[in-house]
Amino acid sequence: MIQKKFNKFKITVLIPTYNEDGTIIEILKAVSEEVIEGVLFEIIVIDDGSTDLTVELLEKNSTLYTKLIKRKTNGGKGAAVKDGLLQATGDYILFQDADLEYDPAEYEKLLRPIIQFDADIVMGSRLIGSPCTRVSYFWHKVGNRLITFIFNVLNNTTFTDVYSCFLVYRRKLVNPKDVITEGWEQQAELLSRAVANADNIFEVPISYFGRTYDEGKKIKSHHAIFVIWTIFLRRFFK
Numbered sequence: 001m002i003q004k005k006f007n008k009f010k011i012t013v014l015i016p017t018y019n020e021d022g023t024i025i026e027i028l029k030a031v032s033e034e035v036i037e038g039v040l041f042e043i044i045v046i047d048d049g050s051t052d053l054t055v056e057l058l059e060k061n062s063t064l065y066t067k068l069i070k071r072k073t074n075g076g077k078g079a080a081v082k083d084g085l086l087q088a089t090g091d092y093i094l095f096q097d098a099d100l101e102y103d104p105a106e107y108e109k110l111l112r113p114i115i116q117f118d119a120d121i122v123m124g125s126r127l128i129g130s131p132c133t134r135v136s137y138f139w140h141k142v143g144n145r146l147i148t149f150i151f152n153v154l155n156n157t158t159f160t161d162v163y164s165c166f167l168v169y170r171r172k173l174v175n176p177k178d179v180i181t182e183g184w185e186q187q188a189e190l191l192s193r194a195v196a197n198a199d200n201i202f203e204v205p206i207s208y209f210g211r212t213y214d215e216g217k218k219i220k221s222h223h224a225i226f227v228i229w230t231i232f233l234r235r236f237f238k
Helices: 026-034 054-060 077-087 103-118 137-155 186-197 221-236
Strands: 011-019 040-047 067-073 091-096 121-127 166-168 201-204
Touching: 011 026, 011 077, 011 103, 026 040, 026 054, 026 103, 040 054, 040 077, 054 067, 067 077, 077 186, 091 103, 103 121, 103 166, 103 201, 121 186, 137 186, 137 221, 166 186, 186 221
Parallel strands: 011 040, 011 091, 040 067, 121 201
Antiparallel strands: 091 166, 121 166
């Protein structure tokens, strides 16, 4: 437990989900178990038109979250995230996937730079001293390194892993009404907008338990093209 005294703040945890009936309750229980002194959690689940039992399970376990947003049709992760951003009320936004790839037990690690240094942005990196990382797809790692390099060059930053899904940023840095992307490239847009308005940025090492495609992984290598294009657009056409 973090002992340093600090002003209380609220974290909005956004959990987009689509056909995650095998993991959604487990991840929500893990999130709800996180207790950090002085930190309030607002948990918003956005179901993106699931066709399995995800919504039914969520409705039966409503004590595990603050708010449930039910989208009638599947619009993609970015569309779900944008709906959540529009209803968030926390001082900070924290993104949590529903697939168990990222462990809520590491929230304390993610929030430490905010508590100790009043950070504007904290990125969880799978590449700097991670205690436990599942071996993943080679070309995904190559794509991530390329995307990270381009982002750093254009934004004068030194991130090691810009497409980690463990991202926390001060909510006021990004107006969700300005967000235009709804695909996998959305994180590039959100991070670009946040970095443009931030003064204090940190990375912390995190564990990663990546899924295989057979286990439900959805992102594909060709999505990198749209991500890189978005980074260029945000840098030169703000």
